Amino acid sequence: MPAKYTIHTQPAPHRFEPVIRSGIIAWEEGCLKCAVCVKTMCVYGVYDNRGLDPRQMIDSIDNQCMNCLRCVQGCPRELIHKSMNPEYRALGDPYWTPDIISSLWYQAETGKIPISGAGYPGPFSGPGFDSMWTDMSEIVRPTRDGIHGREYISTAVDLGRTPEFLRFSESGELDGDEPLVTSIPLPIFMKFPAFGALSDEIIKGWAMAARRIGTLMTLPQEKINASLDNFGQWLMPVLPEGPESVSMPKGVRVIEIPWSENLEETISDIKKLYSAVLISVKIPMAEGIEEKALSLTRKGISIIHLEGSSDGRFLDDETRYLKDGIRSVHMKLVDEGVRDNLTLLASGGLSMAEHVAKSMLCGADAVFVDFPILIALECRMCRRCTEGLPCPVEIDDASSGWVAARVVNLLGAWHNQLLEVMGAMGIRDARRLRGETGRAMFFEELDRSTFESLGQVEEGCQLE
Ligand code: SF4
Ligand code: SF4
Known part of the structure; x- marks a missing residue:
């Protein structure tokens, strides 16, 4: 049995703020000045930490927001909106799409497998590799203790x-x-x-x-x-x-x-x-x-x-x-x-x-x-x-x-x-x-x- 092959990773942060998928738009006009504003309830504290990144001239709220939509849904006057970031939409080209680029950024930063949520949201089939599905018959019997467990899978x-x-x-x-x-x-x-x-x-x-x-x-x-x-x-x-x-x-x-x-x-x-x-x-x-x-x-x-x-x-x-x-x-x-x-x-x-x-x-x-x-x-x-x-x-x-x-x-x-x-x-x-x-x-x-x-x-x- 050859020595187990492992690629050791460690976080390598971005040098620039990445272009993110959506941003927050908060209107002031019509604000009721609620005693407990939904903005103060953001569990990530993004409104409190809001600032301007002078190097890239971007509002930090857009990078810190975790897309939970709590503030968007909670504002009684519906003054807070999430919007698609046009800069994100303009990334890459029809093949190297914004989602592919941002997924590669994530993997390069963390070394982790991207998780896209429960269920498959995409079309049933597409061109090229997307018209091909791999056999998952053994997924009901995965290796006893995960891909890094005792059962060696060789990629050589x-x-x-x-x-x-x-x-x-x-x-x-x-x-x-x-x-x-x-x-x-x-x-x-x-x-x-x-x-x-x-x-x-x-x-x-x-x-x-x-x-x-x-x-x-x-x-x-x-x-x-x-x-x-x-x-x-x-x-x-x-x-x-x-x-x-x-x-x-x-x-x-x-x-x-x-x-x-x-x-x-x-x-x-x-x-x-x-x-x-x-x-x-x-x-x-x-x-x-x-x-x-x-x-x-x-x-x-x-x-x-x-x-x-x-x-x-x-x-x-x-x-x-x-x-x-x-x-x-x-x-x-x-x-x-x-x-x-x-x-x-x-x-x-x-x-x-x-x-x-x-x-x-x-x-x-x-x-x-x-x-x-x-x-x-x-x-x-x-x-x-x-x-x-x-x-x-x-x-x-x-x-x-x-x-x-x-x-x-x-x-x-x-x-x-x-x-x-x-x-x-x-x-x-x-x-x-x-x-x-x-x-x-x-x-x-x-x-x-x-x-x-x-x-x-x-x-x-x-x-x-
Ligand atoms: S959507 Fe969620 S994470 Fe983003 S600013 Fe609102 S409350 Fe905070
Ligand atoms: S395509 Fe060229 S100029 Fe644009 S981000 Fe990549 S390396 Fe930089």
């Missing part, structure tokens, strides 16, 4: 081609080369985000988090500097197409290269310099990805990274989703009898912990998260940095220690949620999640099998 995964068998000489020595495989205790790797007000200190903080968690972080080769010399084991340098020179910190176990026409030449150049380094080939999630993945597998590539769009779709077709792409690549490799020859990684739009287990059920061995590690640093996904404008939360001034603590908290919360999902499914080893589509339900398939026999829906009409 292997990178590289695991051999089907080992051959030993008569003297008991391993025959042939040792297989090139490395194990990572968490199937969640960090990916350098496509934008952000980033500094060397932030990159160092992310590397510190990767080391503390024991995971990997992709990093464009040009971002690697001397301050990362001690982090080689946890970095996954991304080399440009056809690198003329390859320099990287000591201890690097995996490097990544983008797919290109002269891929084989590039790989052979890298192998000459670093024979003991695993190579991951990144291919865009686009039309024909199944054939491309199959061809790479047959050429001996042992790790493939399928890269989707930032909103979890194909890069060339917004009607197709990452989960479906992972699934069809996985099934293609299974059908061709080569699935065990490689590790399949996926990235693009993973915004919630549940997306990790869902990606793996569709066939990924492990996944990358990119924007969540930026949002963990209070990013509001406003994209001002992409236009050269100052970051509203001065992310580029954050210290590496704070960055590491926030990301460790976030991934600690995601690890716990993965354990919860696996515990509810009765799966004790993350390697067994891979491609277990029989332990999930897909809305499209249920819809088809239920209604197909009723015939075609007439053009211009739809089922409700």
Whole structure:
């Protein structure tokens, strides 16, 4: 039994007041001046502690209010109202929604699993990962003493081609080369985000988090500097197409290269310099990805990274989703009898912990998260940095220690949620999640099998 893997978290407070969902509006006009005003009864004392945050020019009542609505309901003249904060509503975009962003902030601050209240308030089904449900059949028989109890649930995964068998000489020595495989205790790797007000200190903080968690972080080769010399084991340098020179910190176990026409030449150049380094080939999630993945597998590539769009779709077709792409690549490799020859990684739009287990059920061995590690640093996904404008939360001034603590908290919360999902499914080893589509339900398939026999829906009409 391996030592139990635990991610230790500790509170890492926000540097700025977060944008909250709703605020208080209290009218003075018409006030009866009650002897015992409802404002004095606020159990959180927010009216007493009310003040102005001069740095961000916000009324502190909006951040301290716990939304119990006691004062709103209690005022006899109905002068107190809760209102949706327009700044909150404007956060992010249609995919990286305000609720997702604020949930990531909470997890990065506390390291805890977000609790959204009793019952599920959302729609029955939605696009992408939202059209998929995981098996919870074992939830009636959870582990005897919780996810951190005696029943060990392993989240470790292997990178590289695991051999089907080992051959030993008569003297008991391993025959042939040792297989090139490395194990990572968490199937969640960090990916350098496509934008952000980033500094060397932030990159160092992310590397510190990767080391503390024991995971990997992709990093464009040009971002690697001397301050990362001690982090080689946890970095996954991304080399440009056809690198003329390859320099990287000591201890690097995996490097990544983008797919290109002269891929084989590039790989052979890298192998000459670093024979003991695993190579991951990144291919865009686009039309024909199944054939491309199959061809790479047959050429001996042992790790493939399928890269989707930032909103979890194909890069060339917004009607197709990452989960479906992972699934069809996985099934293609299974059908061709080569699935065990490689590790399949996926990235693009993973915004919630549940997306990790869902990606793996569709066939990924492990996944990358990119924007969540930026949002963990209070990013509001406003994209001002992409236009050269100052970051509203001065992310580029954050210290590496704070960055590491926030990301460790976030991934600690995601690890716990993965354990919860696996515990509810009765799966004790993350390697067994891979491609277990029989332990999930897909809305499209249920819809088809239920209604197909009723015939075609007439053009211009739809089922409700
Ligand atoms: S809604 Fe509740 S927490 Fe918020 S100010 Fe009123 S009484 Fe206090
Ligand atoms: S908050 Fe806005 S400006 Fe700052 S890193 Fe995030 S997207 Fe960029």
